[in-house]
Amino acid sequence: MNKAEVKPLSSAYRLLNPGSVVLVSVGDGTRDNLFPVTWNTPVRQDPPMVAIVSGKRHFSYPLIVERGEFGLNVLQASLVDAVLGCGSTSGRDVEDKFARFGLTREKAGIIRPPLVEEAVASLECRVCQVVDLGSSAILVAQVVRALASTEHFREGQWRFDSGLELLHHLSGSRFCVTVSEITGRKPG
Amino acid sequence: MNKAEVKPLSSAYRLLNPGSVVLVSVGDGTRDNLFPVTWNTPVRQDPPMVAIVSGKRHFSYPLIVERGEFGLNVLQASLVDAVLGCGSTSGRDVEDKFARFGLTREKAGIIRPPLVEEAVASLECRVCQVVDLGSSAILVAQVVRALASTEHFREGQWRFDSGLELLHHLSGSRFCVTVSEITGRKPG
Numbered sequence: 020m021n022k023a024e025v026k027p028l029s030s031a032y033r034l035l036n037p038g039s040v041v042l043v044s045v046g047d048g049t050r051d052n053l054f055p056v057t058w059n060t061p062v063r064q065d066p067p068m069v070a071i072v073s074g075k076r077h078f079s080y081p082l083i084v085e086r087g088e089f090g091l092n093v094l095q096a097s098l099v100d101a102v103l104g105c106g107s108t109s110g111r112d113v114e115d116k117f118a119r120f121g122l123t124r125e126k127a128g129i130i131r132p133p134l135v136e137e138a139v140a141s142l143e144c145r146v147c148q149v150v151d152l153g154s155s156a157i158l159v160a161q162v163v164r165a166l167a168s169t170e171h172f173r174e175g176q177w178r179f180d181s182g183l184e185l186l187h188h189l190s191g192s193r194f195c196v197t198v199s200e201i202t203g204r205k206p207g
Numbered sequence: 208m209n210k211a212e213v214k215p216l217s218s219a220y221r222l223l224n225p226g227s228v229v230l231v232s233v234g235d236g237t238r239d240n241l242f243p244v245t246w247n248t249p250v251r252q253d254p255p256m257v258a259i260v261s262g263k264r265h266f267s268y269p270l271i272v273e274r275g276e277f278g279l280n281v282l283q284a285s286l287v288d289a290v291l292g293c294g295s296t297s298g299r300d301v302e303d304k305f306a307r308f309g310l311t312r313e314k315a316g317i318i319r320p321p322l323v324e325e326a327v328a329s330l331e332c333r334v335c336q337v338v339d340l341g342s343s344a345i346l347v348a349q350v351v352r353a354l355a356s357t358e359h360f361r362e363g364q365w366r367f368d369s370g371l372e373l374l375h376h377l378s379g380s381r382f383c384v385t386v387s388e389i390t391g392r393k394p395g
Contacts, residue, residue: 033378039226059248060258068340070258072249072250099389103393120394148338152250176377187226187385189221189388194390196388198384200381203287203290203380204287204288206295206307206308
């Protein structure tokens with residue numbers, strides 16, 4: 020997919036704005052893994068920061084916390100089976116989720132973990148704060164680089180005029196898709 | 208709108224799962240306010256917890272932090288102008304945003320701030336942790352009660368068979384709408 024670096028990086032928060040499910044990529048250069056995260060949000064525009072929630076007992080959790088880096092890969096509806104596959108298997112059992120679910124590694128520009136080539140956007144993140152919630156944690160991270168589709172993300176904004184279908188998780192195997200755009204009217 | 212209390216409350220996180228923009232209601236019984244928040248996510252299922260980001264200089268911020276309570280009101284696309292209106296005016300200038308933007312106060316069951324009657328779902332929240340981000344903060348809160356439309360949220364899940372249109376923020380006046388549902392296939 021044709022992608023360009025998102026500049027200024029202060030518009031990178033818009034990549035997560037509509038609340039899509041993302042595929043988190045982690046790794047140290049020898050071993051990597053992928054898992055979907057529905058619980059994510061931008062938390063700051065400039066410097067751009069995001070937050071994701073991760074269970075502490077997940078295979079990937081120590082890979083994130085030890086290296087302090089992860090990728091957030093935003094996906095279209097066509098990849099729904101890959102998202103569900105990555106979410107219903109553990110990195111303990113599946114050595115290579117990229118190969119297993121038909122995804123391609125893309126070398127990141129700054130961080131060590133690979134990105135997902137098929138993603139419509141990817142954010143490279145460095146953990147800056149961990150908020151303990153008991154069995155899980157909120158990982159607050161700075162976005163150090165972002166890539167987005169030149170077709171679907173233009174002038175720092177998602178564009179729905181070329182068939183963009185962002186994927187949102189409902190429950191279990193159920194997802195919904197944002198396909199249409201509306202414009203609100205500001206009060207006069 | 209016909210609503211029922213969401214039970215068990217451990218399914219309340221699904222109300223926020225697709226990443227919709229929410230209208231936050233705050234107040235102490237004498238003065239209240241409404242503002243939209245795109246940066247929100249569930250963070251825990253049981254006990255149900257959510258996180259929202261709020262600027263510290265916002266009119267509503269002290270109202271939230273002093274009282275420790277707020278409502279999260281999930282809206283449909285038909286309320287896009289009200290969302291934009293609440294977001295482009297300050298509680299310092301508009302005494303009654305409910306009246307100004309055609310919304311109706313609904314008495315909450317547990318918290319002091321009012322809920323929005325026109326919302327398709329409302330979560331009553333109590334702040335339990337504030338994560339400082341400088342000029343803004345992540346407010347982590349426990350959901351103590353939730354209400355949802357009996358037509359659109361059934362058996363603990365959003366249902367798109369009756370014209371549900373959830374609203375997601377893109378940038379400025381631009382929003383997108385989730386209208387369709389797809390089912391992923393788990394790996395065999």
